[in-house]
Amino acid sequence: MIPDYLAEALGEVAADTTGETAGYIPELATADPERLGAAFAMVDGEVYGAGDIDTAFTIQSISKPFVYALALSDRGFDQVLAKVGVEPSGEAFNEISLESGTGRPLNPMINAGAITTHSLAGPEGLQPTQRVERITDGLSAFAGRRLKMDESVHASEMEHAHRNLAIAHMLGSHGVLTGDVRAVVDGYIRQCSLLVTARDLAVMAATLANRGVNPLSGERVVPEPVVRQVLSVMFSCGMYDAAGDWATQVGIPAKSGVAGGLIGALPGQIGIATFSPRLDSHGNSVRGVSLFERFSSDMGLHVMEVPAAARAALRTHHVVGSGPSALRVLQLQGGLGFAGAEKVVREVVGAAHLEVRVALDLTRVHSMDDVARRVLLEVVRRLTLDGHEVYLVDPEEVMPDPDPGDGGRVTVVTHLDQAVNAQDTSAALRSRPQ
């Protein structure tokens, strides 16, 4: 089903031959412009694809968020943020743009920031070759397999690296780069010359979506706070001077590369990668952008769209029985976060006509985060203090340690009918065994 959907999406963009392969790197200019592939990697490791998802090409700027993650992990936020900002530049990726005064690059997604970030990967004092090794190891961990370098692309790009060398010398003049500036540029271009496939990139993106744990290998590659930082910067800066359009039209943290790769990562959901070498004026893959626009609207992936789960957290809200033993039942569903739990608060706390007996039915809830748990415990506590009898229907025990404390009392049952039929909560119902 999903591969068919992907194949259909590829079919819809294949006719678009607008754009050009990257002309400023001779090796890339000769790439087959018709190559086209798309891959989804779920956070549980399932990978789907269609088209050229096993064709190797150089990662180029898609390496930038991953090396940024390594630098943040290796050197800490303070050291990295002192050298590289997080503001979108609104300029082309290879603009020689530095923050006035500090000389600090505006963000790690443009070349100035990425060259600086490259120099911050690994512990201080590494030799350039050791730093490239650290980066190769790190990006291989994100992919879940050993990545190799395309020496001919590296040589071709190094031969024409005038802009990157100019940027690096500007960084050196501000003390942002120290030591052998040319060696840093060479290392950065080696990082960009690592060979990946769309399948690899989808897994790398899924590792970010999966809080820094590679869903295939199970290896934790970087800590969660680093992932949040990287995804945030991808969202605001990943598509260079098309970042504004991207945020409104697609709305997924993303990163593009001039060899035609494009990735998107949605926290807790999915890693997406597309491959098509022809680029638009921003250096982003033309067909790749079209595919992401379609994925975002077809699957409701835009981060500003309310996920279905949160919208429908409160499945039903009804009363069973009548008179003093009537039971108000609130049936919740899906993965409960703050938004879902807040709906329960709105329904019951301070409600004008609320039955004495209230049941929160979690039978259809598959998970809840700590915020949701704390909100629901507070609801139970308040209802108890207001004189209500509260039941928690929780057959799968998705709510850990349901005791509200502070005078709150809840009776945990495994089936709703146990709450419906209860006459005397102390005798008829069992609490969760201690």
Ligand SMILES: NC(=O)CC[C@H](N)C(=O)O
């Ligand atoms: N946007 C890109 O992919 C640019 C990467 C390329 N290696 C460069 O530095 O110019």
